[in-house]
Amino acid sequence: MADRRTYRTLGLLDIGTSKTVAAVIVAEMVAGTPKPALRLAGLGMQRSKGVKAGVLTDLDEAESVVRGVISQAERSAGTSVGGFTLSVSAGRISSVHCTARTEVEHGSVGDDDLARLVSAGESYAERNGRTLLHLNHLGYEVDGATGVRDPLGLSARRISAGLHAVTADEAPLRNLLVLIDRCYAVCDGLVAAPYASALAATTPEERQFGVTCIDFGAGTTSIALFADGRFAGTDVIPVGSQHITYDIAKALQTPLAEAERIKTLYGTLLNAQSDEHESFSYPITGEEDDESYETSKARLTDIIRPRVQQIMGLVRERLALNAASRFVGDKVVLTGGASQLIGLPEFVASEFGCSVRIGRPTDLPGLSASLSGPQLATLSGLAMVAARGEGELNMARGRKTVTQGYLGRVGTWLKRGF
Template sequence: MADKRTSKTFGLLDIGTSKTVAAVIVAEQRPGSAEPVLKLAGLGMQRSKGVKAGVLTNLDDAESIVRSVIGHAERTAGVSVGNYTVSIAAGRLASTHCTARIDVESGHVTHEDMARLMSAGESYAQRDGRTLLHLNRLACELDGAAGVRDPIGFAARRLAAGLHAVTADEAPLRNLLVLIDRCYAECDGLVATPYASALAVTTPEERQFGVTCIDFGAGTTTLAMFSEGMLAGVDVVPVGGQHITYDIARTLQTPLSEAERIKTLYGTLLNAQSDEHESIAHPVAGEDDDASYETTKARLTEIIRPRVQQLLGLVGERIALNPASRFAGEKVVLTGGASQLLGLSEYVAHEFGRPVRLGRPNDLVGLNASLSGPQMATISGLATIAARGRAEWSPPYGRKVLTQGYLGRVGSWLKRGF
């Protein structure tokens, strides 16, 4: 057992379109180590219900799944966690860039000055009903001179900083908090899914030199861009691997479960002469179970490729429109369950004209090898973020809405309304 004085236990929750995962993690701080050692104590995972493209569509269905995975994770770990750090891809996640400026009254930059600066950026980001998820500095200027990473203690009369904020629509976040409360759990904080996934599969060197991480999920494809080691931009495209499954099912007139099986076992973007002659047997929806039809691997590729091309077109547009793309370098890292489609890395490299690699998260100690891989990138990144503490995923100066209990939030809404 880990020493309670040097370890902490926390919960993680990832509610995706295809699967819902809950994990109980033990972070053990060892002497001489800067980062804690993360161990998986319990894991619960089931196919999602009541979720579409990351958005809750049926609270009752989603509640039954979340209750089940949390219960399984806590029973396996032998502890009751209660508080969970939760990933979020809904709410039209978007980046906001701004510059905040303040006068330094004392002549030397203090923590209070930085608090005022960040508070100004927080107010700017939360316009038009948007909710702030993440806020970080990109660059600082002291009396017009740039290049200072940490201005605390420097002499200056005027302090300015370029800020990056990740915001989302408020309504989907409220619904997610309601769901978690209905499961008798509490939300420690919300983490943008693209940030968590990217942190799990990119290296510190890649983030320092500039990198774009594309997470191909089932219902959404998310983007995270880094420059000089800092998160500089995020975006979400509401198209994912599940749409490829729908295309296969519609074209071959086969059940969705069978289309998913065909995609997983035979789906590819690579061309081979033998594909014209390699047959794939499949049932047709609505006909007798004994009836079997055939298609070829080449035909399957013809079904898959247009959807992938459309998806990459949307991704390319979002990258081009994001101001962070100018600083994020050329490197692209792919992750997510749908990124395992054979030939996808080569196809993306050809379409974007950039170096591309498939990213796999570092395996958590105690995680079965069969469950590790790109499909677990978000939960792995959540573990890293939660272990680092509250300031990693929540702006350090406010935003109490996510730290109150459900009744406290309802009370606040009633006070504001009346």
Template sequence: MTRDKAKRRSGSSKRVTGVLDIGTSKIACLIAQVEPNGVRVLGTGHQRAEGVKGGVIIDLDKAEQSARAAIAQAERMAGVELSEVHVAISCGRLKSHNFSAKADIENGLVAEADLDRLLKAGQAFVERGGRSLVHMNEVALRIDGAPGSRDPRGMAAHRLELDLHAVTADEAPLRNLLMAVGRCYLEVASHVPAPFASALAVTSEDERRLGVTAVDIGAGTTSIAMFAEDRFVHACSALLGGTQITFDIARALHAPLAEAERIKALYGTVISAPSDEHDVFSYPAAGDEEGVMHHMTKAELAEIVRPRVLAIVDHIRQRLEESEMTAYAGRCLVLTGGTSQLTGLADFVAAELGRPVRVAGPQAISGLPPALSSSAFSTAVGLLLAETHGAADRRIYKGREPEAGSYFKRVGSWLREGF
């Protein structure tokens, strides 16, 4: 179904857009209507992720089924049928590159072709050793050595320089993710680094202008995004997250994984209070007869949770120390993601890193259900903001379609028109 048909079914000529976040624990799809004063969510869908580990597709069939279910749920609620989606990318060992591209202006006036040459040179520079470009944005622009305007086209110049920030990923995991989307008969309109999307959802424009670091601690990955002077300047991710805390609890208590996840959500903490020594909870152990319960205090649970959280915080510290952009991104650190809801995490991270820390969920969007307003859905909400407020981040590269994308689009169109 074409985008025009989607518009008609929604009863409006306004643009309708869809976003898809394929995470380790869940797959979320949002459909929104872009209005002059913002966006209004029309439909939402989320399913437990199958065939995904650490944001990486490990089983295409299972991942496709989960994604299809989430997309169908959102489409039914919105009353539209998507033909394309904007996709969050967290797989492939995301890595940032900050560099400059320069070009001589032959006819003395900056033209679109001059910008294209710079972008192609930048893409060739970062796409080496099996890496693929995910995102590229302007950091600074100079015309003949002097700071230039936001749009240099048509301006007189002998030399144009762009300071660029690019995010790349390993090619194979990226292609597998885009293939899973293609198998849902959807085109990939753009792909967006997941840390960038979640940061947009939980930080303000003023924070990004002054400098801020957003850390998304999800189920399978921990990602970092830095902003300085309202420019996206750094991103990275690692296979660390809340799932490992759940496994630690399950092993220590010999409890089923589902029970360990419940215990983490209800009683997990990293900073114990005196009352936690007497606050007891019950749980069944794996293999025990039905009705047999075991007991533990919240203080004892904290001793299980804390080492893994400390490992995650140590990783964050190491990445901040290694990044050359940390000095420009200010001291403020914003935590988001499902694992950020762990009791006492903000105070623990602040004490370990020696900087102000706050936990934040995504900013309010019209039509977004309360159940999807938690930190666990920051990336999905941020995808909408990245797509609808793209000018704010000065993106100049939004991703390419996978090679098989046109094929899947043709097949999808044939099926929809025929049935």
């Protein structure tokens, strides 16, 4: 008897500071297999406009780009999708940890008891006008017994749950959904970008033992923490590799496009004696002739290093404020386009005193080698979340989010397991 196979076509959209990417993927599920096989059917990519540090600053410019990448992806896939799962890095994303408690009504833990814990966690997380993106449990306590992973059906009088919520400011999320509406598309769900990137860049074993994933992007640097296999903390810092480009442009008085080229070709955090004698040429901003100027690779490193040191200092500060950082171990995984800066793993290992590696997501079949790698970690993670659907994150509708508007249609993403 032939295997029973089902297929779903899914849309993904990642609106970043430097690039906007849309993808159409096909998820193939074979009966009896734990997870679907993913295949890229279509991809659209353009340089972002109207976006700064993940926040929309010009709807018209952003709309033009998003329409373009969606059209590219659907045209190359030969099909129209309409609905897209979106990554979110705007809105001062941060974690909230709390403990919810309830009396067990009928002598054994039932779905209603767990639903009350979820409701209490949602209410706590949505204080002060914050909007809930994710909510997942970190562990249960049943009648004082800790370490319970699945309490459903257990005999008990009282139950409590340690909860982790990811929240964001309302306005940036609303603007994001207004943008999607203007592009005549539908938002199937919102996924915190740090979670998506970490899911693609880390292994299940790393997440089980504890790991910190740092996504070094153009406009933001995001953090995702995992402990005991569970998503335990996150934060987003509105500083990224684009600021390194600005530093180079300012120090060398060269155009931004040239500064980006210099950073990509010659940028390094490693000190080598030969760098004092190795030089490269570049133009000066405003010079009308073709005269070029020269500087050494050692000077370039001196320009880059302070900014990277500042960003990693901010990461360390955010980690110190996150309650989950005590449980994630000493493993750091770097991802994002800027993680490919030469010498960054060694630099971070020295700064944090721990093991560091570059996280390279498993390539989606159909994705060319030139486009694969850390720079598309968020897109790869989005594919995993969207394809799993009820398995990884399930949509819970009807929950109050933002005045019954766009976000009311989207609802809140909750981790399965309650």
